[in-house]
Amino acid sequence: MDQGTLTTPSWLTIAVFLLLPFSLTYTATLCLSALGIRGTAISEDPPPVPYCTPFVGNALALAFDTLGFLSSVVKDFGNVPVRLALGSEKIYFISGTENLQTIFGKSRDLSTKALALVALVSAHGMPPADAKVYEADNSGIHLKPLPRSSTPPEKRLRFISHHHFQSELLGEAGLGELSRQFIRQFATRISERSQEIGDQWSHLPDLYDFVKSETFVATTIALCGEHIFKINPNLAEDFWSHDSWLPCILRKVPRWVVPRAFASRDKNHENIMKWHKLARELVDCSDEKLKDVLWEPVWGARIMRKRAEMYKHVEEISPAGRAASDLGMIWAANANIIPSAGWCFIHIIADPTLTARILEEISPCFSSHLPESVDLDKLSGCPLLQSVVAEVLRLNVAVMINRTSIVPNFKLGKWTVQPDKIILASIYFSHRDKGCWNTGRKLDNGQQEHPLDKFWGERFLEYPNDPYSGPSKKNGMATFSEKLSNKSIVRNDKEANFTTRGLKGVYIPWGGGANMCPGRYYAKYEMCLVVAMLIWAFEIEFLDIEAARKTKPNTAAFAIGTLAPAGKNPIRLRRRKF
Numbered sequence: 001m002d003q004g005t006l007t008t009p010s011w012l013t014i015a016v017f018l019l020l021p022f023s024l025t026y027t028a029t030l031c032l033s034a035l036g037i038r039g040t041a042i043s044e045d046p047p048p049v050p051y052c053t054p055f056v057g058n059a060l061a062l063a064f065d066t067l068g069f070l071s072s073v074v075k076d077f078g079n080v081p082v083r084l085a086l087g088s089e090k091i092y093f094i095s096g097t098e099n100l101q102t103i104f105g106k107s108r109d110l111s112t113k114a115l116a117l118v119a120l121v122s123a124h125g126m127p128p129a130d131a132k133v134y135e136a137d138n139s140g141i142h143l144k145p146l147p148r149s150s151t152p153p154e155k156r157l158r159f160i161s162h163h164h165f166q167s168e169l170l171g172e173a174g175l176g177e178l179s180r181q182f183i184r185q186f187a188t189r190i191s192e193r194s195q196e197i198g199d200q201w202s203h204l205p206d207l208y209d210f211v212k213s214e215t216f217v218a219t220t221i222a223l224c225g226e227h228i229f230k231i232n233p234n235l236a237e238d239f240w241s242h243d244s245w246l247p248c249i250l251r252k253v254p255r256w257v258v259p260r261a262f263a264s265r266d267k268n269h270e271n272i273m274k275w276h277k278l279a280r281e282l283v284d285c286s287d288e289k290l291k292d293v294l295w296e297p298v299w300g301a302r303i304m305r306k307r308a309e310m311y312k313h314v315e316e317i318s319p320a321g322r323a324a325s326d327l328g329m330i331w332a333a334n335a336n337i338i339p340s341a342g343w344c345f346i347h348i349i350a351d352p353t354l355t356a357r358i359l360e361e362i363s364p365c366f367s368s369h370l371p372e373s374v375d376l377d378k379l380s381g382c383p384l385l386q387s388v389v390a391e392v393l394r395l396n397v398a399v400m401i402n403r404t405s406i407v408p409n410f411k412l413g414k415w416t417v418q419p420d421k422i423i424l425a426s427i428y429f430s431h432r433d434k435g436c437w438n439t440g441r442k443l444d445n446g447q448q449e450h451p452l453d454k455f456w457g458e459r460f461l462e463y464p465n466d467p468y469s470g471p472s473k474k475n476g477m478a479t480f481s482e483k484l485s486n487k488s489i490v491r492n493d494k495e496a497n498f499t500t501r502g503l504k505g506v507y508i509p510w511g512g513g514a515n516m517c518p519g520r521y522y523a524k525y526e527m528c529l530v531v532a533m534l535i536w537a538f539e540i541e542f543l544d545i546e547a548a549r550k551t552k553p554n555t556a557a558f559a560i561g562t563l564a565p566a567g568k569n570p571i572r573l574r575r576r577k578f
């Protein structure tokens with residue numbers, strides 16, 4: 001044999017030698033994991049999720065296939081909190097109603113500051129020097145500062161912002177005005193489009209794009225006033241470009257790899273700075289005379305003026321830092337509502353029977369053929385429309401709840417999580433927990449009637465004559481034979497009640513506890529308004545209804561926001577005749 005050639009055993013030796021660190025790492029983490037689950041590990045730290053690459057841990061799997069990786073974690077570990085190794089960092093991932101209820105119930109021991117800062121800096125471009133001011137604020141979000149905090153009152157930025165959210169987004173006056181402004185703006189846009197489109201069928205390339213472009217402008221004017229568009233006519237386009245690049249930026253792909261992603265973020269950042277500059281020149285945000293004015297065209301809703309005033313007292317935050325913070329606010333107000341409204345539309349238009357039922361339900365909410373004649377109180381009480389909205393949120397909200405413990409021994413069942421380590425919980429998996437949700441009756445092929453990965457517009461409705469209706473899992477759920485005996489049940493929309501009963505800690509599109517989404521009431525109103533006003537104004541049909549029914553979610557935004565519809569669904573539409 002040629003002395004220079006490696007024999008087969010030598011190759012094997014090298015391969016084994018090279019693979020050894022991986023297999024040893026996997027075996028070690030697997031053992032630690034098994035011991036941790038059984039509760040026989042020395043530490044009370046949640047068990048690790050096994051991995052094979054030393055120093056990298058679970059980082060690549062989490063970054064490149066977040067949904068697939070976390071689905072397998074939920075499958076393998078169920079409700080056991082787990083530890084993920086991301087390089088030298090570790091974070092926790094939790095699922096299950098009990099764990100979620102624990103974190104929502106213990107808001108005082110937990111903070112959302114760490115990831116909020118990542119979002120401000122990475123996603124919205126806050127300069128690191130400005131972020132330091134946020135970082136230094138260790139006073140919490142409650143009126144009483146946390147023990148040992150020495151943050152001066154004017155620098156309690158998180159508490160002040162939280163207070164603004166509560167008073168202006170959840171308080172009756174602010175919420176009412178924001179909704180009125182939205183109706184006014186949206187109705188103006190609809191009537192312009194309706195004039196353009198007229199009584200003959202017009203074709204548009206995509207239903208979701210149509211909803212998106214009409215809605216963004218109205219939401220943003222309701223929140224930020226009209227001047228932001230006067231100075232940035234392409235704001236909508238710029239915003240959606242930024243939104244589409246966010247998954248990339250947040251996965252830490254460097255600027256040189258995706259220069260367009262960063263250029264798009266910088267463009268949005270500049271847009272907001274230009275608006276702030278103009279607004280400061282035109283209106284003094286601390287003008288006492290404006291104190292009770294709920295909306296004006298320069299700053300928009302009073303919350304935006306209050307935010308500008310808050311920053312006036314903190315000189316260390318630069319104009320760029322202020323712009324990043326308001327860009328985050330504009331993103332929060334648009335990025336989840338609009339994909340959700342888009343999905344509602346796809347499901348409704350793809351089912352002509354559902355379209356007719358929704359139309360019948362919303363008709364009494366309009367006092368004339370004009371979309372602006374809508375009565376919001378009546379509309380938000382329409383059970384079928386609410387159920388469609390709730391079902392869309394159940395299916396598509398994929399935001400990751402994040403918390404960090406600020407106490408030494410935060411307990412999750414028998415496990416203890418370390419302070420300052422991020423805890424993540426996924427809304428998406430909770431909304432697919434087979435143990436908690438009603439999936440309808442069992443079919444003779446063994447499948448459930450309404451699996452949790454499929455849209456069921458009536459999931460959140462209770463019909464008085466159907467004991468198996470309603471969103472939560474029923475004891476002794478009907479079997480096939482019961483299904484036959486239930487065939488005679490006639491479900492009358494007029495008798496249906498919308499409910500989320502039995503889903504505490506399970507149906508959580510708004511998160512929970514003290515950090516629960518402060519835009520939730522507004523978001524529900526806006527989604528109902530978008531659907532009702534557009535259906536009232538136009539007759540809409542898909543050119544390929546079968547393809548529309550198969551629309552899949554774009555999972556790129558998994559863990560970041562609401563999953564938008566993927567692909568295009570061309571439509572034809574015309575003004576509705578009354």
Ligand code: HEM
Binds near residue numbers: 333336518
């Ligand atoms: C479908 C629409 C929406 C969904 C699904 C949604 C969902 C969420 C979720 C899951 C959180 C985190 C809650 C937690 O950590 O427990 C959150 C936070 C937040 N949301 Fe929303 N949201 C929506 C619309 C809005 C709107 C319209 C606004 C503003 C007008 C808004 C403003 C905020 C803000 C400011 C926070 C941070 C609150 C804090 O940290 O205290 N959201 N949202």
